[in-house]
Each structure stands twice: as C-alpha cells, then as structure tokens.
Amino acid sequence: MNRMSWFNTVSLTLGFAFLYIPMVILIVYSFNESKLVTVWGGFSPKWYGELLKNEAFLTAAWVTFKVAVASSTLATVLGTMAAYVLVRGGRFFGRTLFSGMIYAPLVMPEVITGLSLLLLFIGIGLDRGVLTIVLAHTTFSMCFVSVVVSSRLVTFDRSLEEAALDLGCTGSEAFRLVTLPIIAPAVISGWLLAFTLSLDDLVIASFTSGPAATTLPIKIFSAVRLGVSPEINALSTIMIAIVAVGVSIASLVTKYQMTRQMKEEQEAERN
Amino acid sequence: MRRAFLILVPYTWLLALFLVPFVIVLKISLSDAAIARPPYLPQFDWAEGIWAFLAQLDFENFVWLTQDDLYWKAYLSSLKIAITSTFFTLLVGYPIAYGMASAPPMWRPTLMMFVILPFWTSFLIRVYAWMGILSNEGLLNQFLLWSGFITEPLVILNTNLAVYIGIVYTYLPFMILPIYSALERMDGSLIEAAEDLGCSRTTAFWLVTLPLSRPGVIAGCFLVFIPALGEFVIPSLLGGSDTLMIGKVLWEEFFSNRDWPVASAVAVVLLLLLVIPIVLFQRNQQKQQEADT
Numbered sequence: 436m437n438r439m440s441w442f443n444t445v446s447l448t449l450g451f452a453f454l455y456i457p458m459v460i461l462i463v464y465s466f467n468e469s470k471l472v473t474v475w476g477g478f479s480p481k482w483y484g485e486l487l488k489n490e491a492f493l494t495a496a497w498v499t500f501k502v503a504v505a506s507s508t509l510a511t512v513l514g515t516m517a518a519y520v521l522v523r524g525g526r527f528f529g530r531t532l533f534s535g536m537i538y539a540p541l542v543m544p545e546v547i548t549g550l551s552l553l554l555l556f557i558g559i560g561l562d563r564g565v566l567t568i569v570l571a572h573t574t575f576s577m578c579f580v581s582v583v584v585s586s587r588l589v590t591f592d593r594s595l596e597e598a599a600l601d602l603g604c605t606g607s608e609a610f611r612l613v614t615l616p617i618i619a620p621a622v623i624s625g626w627l628l629a630f631t632l633s634l635d636d637l638v639i640a641s642f643t644s645g646p647a648a649t650t651l652p653i654k655i656f657s658a659v660r661l662g663v664s665p666e667i668n669a670l671s672t673i674m675i676a677i678v679a680v681g682v683s684i685a686s687l688v689t690k691y692q693m694t695r696q697m698k699e700e701q702e703a704e705r706n
Numbered sequence: 707m708r709r710a711f712l713i714l715v716p717y718t719w720l721l722a723l724f725l726v727p728f729v730i731v732l733k734i735s736l737s738d739a740a741i742a743r744p745p746y747l748p749q750f751d752w753a754e755g756i757w758a759f760l761a762q763l764d765f766e767n768f769v770w771l772t773q774d775d776l777y778w779k780a781y782l783s784s785l786k787i788a789i790t791s792t793f794f795t796l797l798v799g800y801p802i803a804y805g806m807a808s809a810p811p812m813w814r815p816t817l818m819m820f821v822i823l824p825f826w827t828s829f830l831i832r833v834y835a836w837m838g839i840l841s842n843e844g845l846l847n848q849f850l851l852w853s854g855f856i857t858e859p860l861v862i863l864n865t866n867l868a869v870y871i872g873i874v875y876t877y878l879p880f881m882i883l884p885i886y887s888a889l890e891r892m893d894g895s896l897i898e899a900a901e902d903l904g905c906s907r908t909t910a911f912w913l914v915t916l917p918l919s920r921p922g923v924i925a926g927c928f929l930v931f932i933p934a935l936g937e938f939v940i941p942s943l944l945g946g947s948d949t950l951m952i953g954k955v956l957w958e959e960f961f962s963n964r965d966w967p968v969a970s971a972v973a974v975v976l977l978l979l980l981v982i983p984i985v986l987f988q989r990n991q992q993k994q995q996e997a998d999t
Contacts, residue, residue: 443805447817450802454824454878457835460845464838517716527713536720542984544936546953547973550960551727554970558730574723577716606708635828638938642960652830659830659943663838671831678826686819 458675465668482669492654492670499634499651502565506572507629513573514580514629515622521581522588540578548575549642556643563645571643572633579632580625587621620692627685631678735970736763746967767971776955777972781979783950787866787941788934791873795930796923798874799881803922804915806882807889814890821886825879832876833943840868840944864946872940877933881926888922889915921994928987935983936976952976 465483469476486492517537524530540548552571553563561567595617599609615622637652644650658667737746771777806817824832839845840863847859862868892915900910938953945951952972960969 440808442801443808446801447805447809450798450805450882451820453798453875454821457832457839457875458824458827460839461831461835513716513719516712517720520713520716524709524713529717532725533713533717533720536724540724542932542980542987544933544953544976544980546936546938546956547731547977550956550969550973551731552723554730554734554966555723555727570723574719577719581716631826635830637830638957652828655830655834656939656943659834659837663834663841667834668838671828671834674831675827678828679823682819682823682826 461668462672462675465665465672467665467668470665482665483673486666486669486673489666491649492651495649495651495654498565498648502568502572502640502648502650503630503633506569506576506633507626509569509573510577510580510629511622511626514577514625515584515618517577517581518583518585518588522585537578537581540575541582543575545636545638546642549639552639553642562647563643564648567643567645568640568648568650571639572629572636575639576629576632579628580622583625583628584618584621587618591617620689624685627681731970731973733763734967735767735974736765737967738764738766739965739967767967768975770968771971771975776950777975780950780952780955781975784935784952785979787869787873787949787951788931788937791870791877791934792927792931794870795874795877795881796927799878799926800885800923802878803882803885803889806886807892818883818886821879821882829876830939833872833940836868836872836875836944837863840871863944864949866945866949868944869941869949869951872944873930873934873937876940877930880929884925884929885919885922888919892918921990921997924990925987925994928983928990932980932983932987935980 464475466478466480467474467476468479468481517533520527521534521537549571552567552574556563556567556570591614595613596609599613600606604612635652636650637656640650641653641656644653655667655670658664734746739746802821806814806821809817837844841847842859842861842863844863846862847856850856851859862871896914896918897910900914901907905913936953937951938957941949941951941954942957945954953976956969956972956976959965959972
C-alpha cells in the first residue's frame with residue numbers, strides 16, 4: 436500500500452491533532468499567570484516555583500520514584516525468569532496455570548487487582564506502605580516484562596546457546612555470555628515499561644498504600660478531583676517533558692544499535 | 707536444580723500475590739459484613755475446623771446484587787459505555803491506521819512513534835487535560851462561543867459524553883496499532899487487481915481492504931473494550947454523579963461504604979463478565995498466529 440491521497444493526509448492530520456492538542460494546551464496553560472486556568476493572564480513560570488515549594492508533592496514524587504525503581508527492577512528479574520521458563524522450560528507440573536497467571540494480570544481491571552492485593556495484605560497483617568505498593572506493582576508489571584522478553588526469546592536462535600555449551604560454557608555462563616546480551620534490548624524495554632507503569636499507576640497504589648506512603652498519582656488525583664489547577668498543569672508538563680526526553684534517547688539508542696548491527700552483518704558477509 | 711529454582715521463584719510469587727488474593731476475594735464475597743476489624747465475618751478459626759468455617763459462607767451478597775438495582779444498572783451502563791466508546795474509537799482509529807499504512811515507508815516509524823508516545827505519558831494527565839477543555843468555561847466552549855456556533859455554553863464535562871471522549875482519547879493507540887499492523891502487511895497488488903477488474907476505489911476498500919484488516923480490527927476492539935469496562939479514572943474525573951460504571955461502584959463500595967463483602971462480590975461478577983471477551987480475544991489471537999505460520 437503506497438498511496439497518499441487527500442483523504443489520508445486529512446485523517447492523519449486530524450488524528451494527530453486530536454492526540455496532541457490536549458497535551459499542548461495543558462503545557463501552554465502551565466505558563467499562565469492567572470490562577471483561573473481557562474483565562475490567559477500572560478506568560479509566567481511562577482507555578483513551577485510554587486510547585487517546588489510544595490513539600491507534599493515533592494515527598495510524594497520521591498516515594499513514587501523509589502517505588503518505581505524498586506518494583507521495576509524486581510519485576511524485570513522475575514519477569515525475565517518467567518519468560519525463560521515459559522519459552523525454554525519445557526513441560527513441568529502446572530505449566531498451564533503458570534502461563535495463565537502471566538497473562539491474566541494484563542487484562543485484569545485494576546480495581547480488582549488492587550482490591551484483591553489489599554485484602555491479602557490485611558489478611559496476613561502486613562502494614563500498608565512503600566513495601567506493599569512495591570509488592571503490588573512488581574506483581575502486575577512482571578507479567579508485562581515477561582511478555583516483552585518472551586517475544587524476544589522466541590525469535591532467537593537456540594543453537595547459539597548450544598554452541599556455547601559445546602564449547603565448554605556452564606549453563607549460567609552460557610546465559611550470561613550469550614543469551615543475556617542478545618535479549619538485553621527486550622530486558623531493558625521491559626524495565627522501562629515496568630517503570631512507567633509503576634509511575635503511572637493510581638488505582639492499585641490507592642488500594643495498597645497506607646497513610647504513611649502517598650504516591651504522586653494519588654496526590655494528583657485528589658487535587659484534580661477539586662478541579663483544574665495551574666500547579667497540576669506545571670507538574671504534568673514536567674512529567675511529559677521527562678517522558679519525551681526518555682523516549683527520544685531510547686529511540687536514538689535503538690537506531691544507533693540497529694545501524695551498528697547492520698554494519699557488523701555487512702562486514703561479516705564480506706569476510 | 708537450577709531449573710527448579712528458575713521455575714519456583716516466579717511461580718511462588720504469582721501464586722502468593724495473584725492467585726491467593728483472588729481466593730481471598732472469592733471467600734470474602736461469600737462472607738457477611740460486620741462491624742469488626744477487618745469488617746467481615748466469619749474469620750477463619752483453626753480451632754473450629756474448616757467445615758464449620760465453610761458452612762458460614764453463603765451467596766447472600768450476590769442475591770443482594772440482583773435485588774438492588776444500582777448494581778445491575780451499573781453493569782449494564784458499563785457495558786453500554788464500553789461498547790459505544792469502542793465503536794467510536796474504531797471510527798476514529800481506523801482512518802488514522804489506514805493513513806499510516808498508506809504513508810511512504812520512510813515516514814512510518816516516525817508516525818508509529820508519535821502514536822506510541824502518548825501511551826508512555828501518564829494516563830491520569832491525559833484524562834486531566836480534557837477537564838480544562840470540556841468544562842463550561844473551557845477552551846472548547848470559548849472557541850464555539852467565539853466562532854458563533856453556539857450562544858450558550860454546552861455542558862459536556864461531568865456527562866457521559868465526556869466519558870466517551872476520554873475513553874476514545876486514552877485508548878486510541880490500542881486501536882490504531884493492531885489495525886495498522888494488519889494493513890501494513892497487506893499486499894498492495896490485491897487492490898490493484900480489484901481495480902483492474904473494474905472495482906472503484908471505494909468498492910475495493912469495502913470488498914478487499916476491510917475484510918483483510920478484520921483481525922486487526924477485532925484485536926483493537928478487544929484491547930479497548932476490556933479495560934474500558936472496568937475503568938475507574940475516566941468516569942470519576944470526566945463523568946458526572948449519574949455516570950454509573952462498575953469500577954467506580956466497586957471503589958465507592960470499598961472506600962466510602964466500607965462494605966468489603968459487597969465490593970468483593972462486585973469484583974467477582976465483573977470478572978465473570980470479562981471472561982467471555984477475554985476468551986474470545988485469546989481465540990482470535992491464536993487463530994491469527996496459526997494463519998501466520
């Protein structure tokens with residue numbers, strides 16, 4: 436398919452306008468002097484200053500960051516293990532249940548996951564706080580990691596691992612020296628996905644957090660319920676900027692890796 | 707030995723933090739609300755034995771769900787909202803996916819990135835962005851008043867219409883990506899053949915392109931419908947007090963009424979409601995994989 440008619444141009448333009456205009460408006464109004472979000476009162480960065488003075492937001496941001504780092508790292512380790520077991524593990528007792536438990540959280544409504552985890556934590560008498568949020572986030576994001584990693588494991592040539600074993604590697608050496616470098620891009624994107632999912636989560640965190648630990652989405656949600664505020668716009672702008680920078684860096688890195696890989700392959704062919 | 711370790715660690719984790727919590731939800735949905743800590747009865751007591759404990763469980767909460775019309779109205783209204791907004795997401799998403807697949811190959815990765823980028827941005831923020839646009843003094847009303855289309859501001863925020871807009875906006879990438887990948891794989895010569903054989907462009911679209919993109923359309927619809935059904939954030943921020951969605955009812959039952967057994971029963975029924983589309987979705991994906999190989 437390779438035809439660019441006026442219809443396609445119009446639908447693409449309108450589509451991307453629909454996707455991006457709300458965010459552009461959000462960003463523009465974060466620089467609004469006026470407290471009234473819908474009235475333009477002139478350019479001013481003052482809401483960013485207000486934000487930096489807001490202790491509650493800063494504490495919540497720090498908690499969110501800690502939770503995201505801890506849970507995405509744990510989720511990456513567990514999810515990679517799960518993917519390896521699913522793709523390379525062969526048959527074992529309860530395999531169907533295992534793969535079911537990997538895929539179910541992907542489609543589970545957050546309210547149900549949150550409720551069930553909360554009931555578990557209360558049942559075993561675990562005080563709600565940073566730890567419980569980390570446990571909850573790890574559980575659902577490890578499933579996303581394992582899906583990403585297993586799609587990479589499926590496509591890779593198993594004979595490479597076997598060659599390493601024939602050449603005298605132990606199993607763990609073969610994994611560390613051959614398998615891991617090959618699946619590394621998938622593991623990294625799995626980690627990034629888990630990190631963003633954790634940063635973003637409101638519902639599960641609301642169920643599993645206690646008064647001692649409030650995450651940023653919980654804070655934003657309770658502020659936003661009362662209406663639109665320029666401070667939240669400023670906060671949103673910062674978060675959008677972080678994502679945009681992160682995604683651009685990630686795509687540049689993949690592009691660089693792809694060109695390098697292509698060069699290596701070309702050289703290998705020439706030899 | 708190492709294999710056993712590899713299997714056991716994630717397995718135990720998921721059993722303990724995914725399956726066991728569900729058994730607990732199921733159990734509490736069969737219990738009675740009580741003024742206690744935690745607020746339900748019976749508590750499990752080793753001394754009395756497991757049969758005495760099981761004998762105290764009953765389906766009272768589920769009977770209650772059928773009697774109070776709040777709940778079945780909420781289930782029906784969630785279904786209606788999820789179906790309607792999935793349909794509108796398809797209407798908006800298909801032309802975008804089609805446009806992307808028809809764009810020069812050089813542009814496609816960039817277009818892809820621009821569709822995925824919002825997905826990495828906070829969901830909450832994307833919903834929040836619409837609050838400022840749709841409110842009575844919001845930018846949409848300001849624009850419409852200024853351009854003379856309307857004389858009175860439209861009430862959109864806190865209505866079901868705002869919920870539809872919110873769902874279409876936030877789930878659009880889920881619709882675009884599977885349709886795009888179905889369209890991109892399509893062989894362009896098929897359309898040429900249809901045109902050579904006398905089809906007009908529009909007829910060729912209806913007879914060739916649309917049927918070939920069907921797996922993508924089905925996948926996209928499920929990917930929007932399933933999460934939309936249990937949605938909580940969008941109805942509570944953009945919807946009004948009369949917007950009934952089951953995710954919101956569950957939340958309020960739990961946090962406001964503190965009726966844990968009823969909240970658990972609502973969760974169990976929501977899950978049952980989701981089993982059918984999830985199984986259908988799995989089957990569609992499997993068929994797709996078999997067709998590919």
